[in-house]
Structure formats: structure tokens, C-alpha cells
Amino acid sequence: MSLVGQKTTTSAMDWEDFKSIISKLERDKDYTYCLLISIGVFTGLRISDILELRFNQFLEGDILILTEKKTKKVRKIKLNEDLIGIIQRVMKKMKVVDSSRYIFLNRYGSKPIDRSWVNVNLKKIFRKYGIHVEGNVSSHMFRKTLGNRVLKLNNYSDQSIILLMELFGHSSYAITKKYLGLREKEVLSVYDSLKL
Numbered sequence: 001m002s003l004v005g006q007k008t009t010t011s012a013m014d015w016e017d018f019k020s021i022i023s024k025l026e027r028d029k030d031y032t033y034c035l036l037i038s039i040g041v042f043t044g045l046r047i048s049d050i051l052e053l054r055f056n057q058f059l060e061g062d063i064l065i066l067t068e069k070k071t072k073k074v075r076k077i078k079l080n081e082d083l084i085g086i087i088q089r090v091m092k093k094m095k096v097v098d099s100s101r102y103i104f105l106n107r108y109g110s111k112p113i114d115r116s117w118v119n120v121n122l123k124k125i126f127r128k129y130g131i132h133v134e135g136n137v138s139s140h141m142f143r144k145t146l147g148n149r150v151l152k153l154n155n156y157s158d159q160s161i162i163l164l165m166e167l168f169g170h171s172s173y174a175i176t177k178k179y180l181g182l183r184e185k186e187v188l189s190v191y192d193s194l195k196l
Contacts, residue, residue, distance in 0.1 A: 010141045011134040011181060012148035013041075021129055022086070031090045033125055035103055036118065040142025041149075042083040044167055046070060047139035051112040056099040058087045071169050115139065143168065147180045156182075 013021075018041055025034035040050055048069045057064055062084065064077040091099075102112045123137045133141055147164050154160035158173075165176040 009135045010138050010144065012144040013131065013133055013141055015145070015149055015152075017131045017133075018145055021125070021131055024129055025125070026086075026090065026093075029093070030125070031094050032104060032113075033121065035087065035090055036139075037142065038083055038086045039103075040139060041145045042080050043077050044143045044146040045075075045077070046143070047115050047118060050139070050142075051102075051104050051115065051118070053103050054100055055087070055091060055096055055103055058084060059099055068169070073169065144180065147176075151180065151182075 018037070022034050022038050025031075025037070036050065039045070039053065040047070043050075043064065045066075046068070049066060052069070053066075057066070058079065062079045062081075064079055065074065066077075067074050104113045104118075105111070106113045119138045122139065125131075126133070126137045147168070150164055151160050161173060161176055161180075161182075164170075164180070165173055168176060168179065170176045170179065
């Protein structure tokens with residue numbers, strides 16, 4: 001539950017900020033969050049699914065197959081070669097021996113880290129590196145960053161919104177537009193069109 005006046009929505013990261021932060025996290029040996037942000041943005045998975053991932057799921061080819069916790073739907077994700085490269089490089093730096101272990105282990109090494117812990121740390125990381133996003137910093141911005149990147153690369157076409165609707169598992173085009181903040185931008189642009 002949010003407090004009165006508290007921002008509860010988040011928006012996307014700028015693509016250059018995304019590239020910068022994962023590079024800095026790897027440089028500073030914060031491998032967990034380097035991987036978390038990279039996997040989140042390149043796959044568009046919800047945090048509940050990201051935290052359950054194991055290294056070996058990224059070593060078995062270029063397709064990740066999993067059943068989403070929220071929807072119970074089987075999802076196939078084509079793994080970007082940049083993401084595979086980041087994971088392989090960071091695995092070596094982390095000296096991962098057991099590739100069947102969770103990627104995002106808690107400090108006891110027994111289960112994945114907690115979603116609320118992730119969001120608290122993301123806020124600290126974004127402050128540390130001076131990365132600004134509109135609204136609340138949370139793991140949800142990973143999906144929105146992917147969505148906004150796809151839209152931008154495809155000139156905000158209707159086809160890209162339809163593809164994102166399927167990727168995000170939304171039931172309608174309108175929901176996807178609202179999710180990505182496009183509807184609000186369209187409504188606000190009406191005011192700009194009122195010229196003398």
C-alpha cells in the first residue's frame with residue numbers, strides 16, 4: 001500500500017542509461033545487479049520469474065523456456081547474444097561452479113533474493129550512479145525499458161505495440177499503450193496542438 005502523495009508508477013530507463021549502469025555495475029563487481037538489470041531488460045520478464053532463474057537456463061542454447069508464475073503460461077524468449085555474452089563473462093568473474101544454482105542467491109546461499117530487497121537496492125544503485133527515471137525506481141522498469149526500446153526502434157508503429165502486447169501477455173492493444181504510457185502522452189499532446 002502506498003502513502004498519500006507517494007509515486008507508485010515507474011517508467012522506462014533511457015537506453016544509454018541502461019548500457020551505462022550495467023557497464024558500471026560489472027566494473028564495480030556488483031555482478032548480481034549487473035545480471036539482474038541485464039536479464040530484466042533483455043527478456044522483459046517479471047521480477048518473480050527473474051529471481052527463479054538458474055545459470056544453466058542460459059547455457060542451453062539461445063532460447064529460454066519457462067512457465068510464468070503470474071500467468072502460468074509457457075513463454076519462449078530468444079536470448080540476445082549481448083545478454084548471453086554478459087552472463088558468460090560475469091559467470092567467469094563470479095567463479096560459478098554449479099550452473100544449476102539460482103543466479104540471484106540470498107546471502108545464505110539457499111534461495112533467491114527477495115523482491116522487496118531488490119527494489120530497495122535498485123533505489124540505492126540508481127542514486128549512486130546518478131540514473132534518473134520518472135516515477136518510482138523498481139524492478140518493473142525493466143519491462144518498460146524493453147517496451148520503450150522496441151517502440152523507438154520501430155518508430156512507435158502499431159505493429160510494434162501489437163508485438164509488445166503479445167510479449168507482455170496483455171489482453172488488449174489499449175492496455176499495452178496505457179502500460180507504456182503512450183495514451184497519457186497522446187492525451188497531453190492534445191494541449192500542444194492548441195495553437196493560435
